[in-house]
Amino acid sequence: MTTGVSGQRHFEDVAVGDEFVEHQQPTADHVRDFRESGQGGGAGRSNGGGRFSDAAEAKRQGLERPIVPGNMSAAMITRIVTNWMGPMGRMVSLDVSFRRPVLHNDSLRCIAVVTDAGDDALEAGEPGIVRLDLALENERGERPVQGTAEVELPRRT
Numbered sequence: 452m453t454t455g456v457s458g459q460r461h462f463e464d465v466a467v468g469d470e471f472v473e474h475q476q477p478t479a480d481h482v483r484d485f486r487e488s489g490q491g492g493g494a495g496r497s498n499g500g501g502r503f504s505d506a507a508e509a510k511r512q513g514l515e516r517p518i519v520p521g522n523m524s525a526a527m528i529t530r531i532v533t534n535w536m537g538p539m540g541r542m543v544s545l546d547v548s549f550r551r552p553v554l555h556n557d558s559l560r561c562i563a564v565v566t567d568a569g570d571d572a573l574e575a576g577e578p579g580i581v582r583l584d585l586a587l588e589n590e591r592g593e594r595p596v597q598g599t600a601e602v603e604l605p606r607r608t
Contacts, residue, residue: 548597578604
């Protein structure tokens with residue numbers, strides 16, 4: 452298991468079953484900053500503002516506590532892919548499934564697992580394609596956000 456990446460990941464360094472984990476804990480301040488940056492629907496109650504920032508409103512809507520906007524959760528799951536692949540990697544596809552809300556202050560394990568590292572390139576030196584299973588896993592063992600990604604990695608010369 453890897454807990455950080457320095458430098459570029461190459462296709463030859465990848466094996467099925469490799470796992471990469473990062474830890475994140477989105478707080479009310481993180482959500483506020485994300486929303487105020489224009490990424491999370493803007494400030495106020497439009498686009499569900501209350502459930503993202505107000506504990507009483509979140510409870511009124513049946514939630515344990517305020518939730519992280521879906522696009523912020525998607526950004527967190529995308530980040531693990533881009534951190535894993537390095538600057539010369541290219542994300543070919545990303546599919547994200549929202550199973551339940553991510554709550555403020557959830558301690559999240561952001562997980563990427565290599566599920567396929569097929570050698571589909573026709574000629575040596577072409578980038579290799581790697582498939583990943585992705586998840587945000589909270590301290591309760593739930594995986595509120597899951598997904599898959601296809602990444603193109605450079606080969607060693």
